[in-house]
Amino acid sequence: MTVPIDFWFSIGSPYTFLAVMRLPEVAEKAGVEVRWRPFDARAVQLDANDVPFADKPLKAAYMWRDIERRAAKFGLPMRLPIPYPLPELEQANRVAVLAADEGWCPAYAIATYRRWFVDRDPAGSEPNLSSSIREAGQDPARVLKQANSGAVADALDAATREAKEIGIFGSPSFVADGELFWGHDRLEDAIEWQHNLDQGNPG
């Protein structure tokens, strides 16, 4: 019996690209189950007065170069510059919430990040949005209608409140048995933590 790790993420976060693309394979190798938990990281950051890259041009320039180097290291294609910030990130994350509820979130997240980082089509906007929903095996008309219902918006708000309550301050974050790991750099550490718990070893 294994307990899933929670993967808290927001589509729109550049570094989350690396985590979305790598997590499924790393988790599967370790035999760790993952629960995909979309939330609105921008709302959390505005709330905490901690928006990492806005008004910090040096750090933002570094971020893109760093992501590019890491992507090359992991063999992940990407083509800079890409549109940023996303004009419709809430739309992107509402669809993710519905996808998580229905079980097709990884396929959607991977597809939409690839279209954003390789084809330079912003996630959350057309044509990326419908193409990525379709790639995940779903009907865009049905999904978009449902994703724009009050129930899904409420679910995104509730997830964002839950993230704040457990001390999450950015995307991507991982929670393994209450232990918080922040940043794609901690992906392996989080998986290892959960793997050790599953084996009955203290973390």
Added chain:
Amino acid sequence: MTVPIDFWFSIGSPYTFLAVMRLPEVAEKAGVEVRWRPFDARAVQLDANDVPFADKPLKAAYMWRDIERRAAKFGLPMRLPIPYPLPELEQANRVAVLAADEGWCPAYAIATYRRWFVDRDPAGSEPNLSSSIREAGQDPARVLKQANSGAVADALDAATREAKEIGIFGSPSFVADGELFWGHDRLEDAIEWQHNLDQGNPG
């Protein structure tokens, strides 16, 4: 013929503990030479309106837990809580500038970080300061007199300006052939970059 990597660091930065403690061994294994470049990261951050942990209690709490987990992973002893921020970090870094000029910077930086993180004595203040200078084989009276001269203060200011000019925004940072790497998490990547250059491979 190898070109040294520049290790830009400020005593006072918590994450820099991990880099100071691990860099000498990682660099030696890779056959990469390191130039220790103390600067005043706080001045750079205040200038850029980017002080990472002040007024961000959630992130600060996470930082300590993260450093503790990483230190355990690397087998580095530390005992939380430790005094933070340092009341005399400029003193700590003036001594580092003199030490770098005279060739005993790694021994001093390692000694003062160990006293701060294990014995809980703040770096830059007594008894940490004189004990760490002595541990690096130097006479504290001579060093402190010289470190408090205008020439050393000017050298620290000049180093800080140079850091800003090449786009450094935090400690620790590494520069290998003009390529900037930020954070102790990039230590291995920076060393590998330089190592590949030394071997004649493009990074």
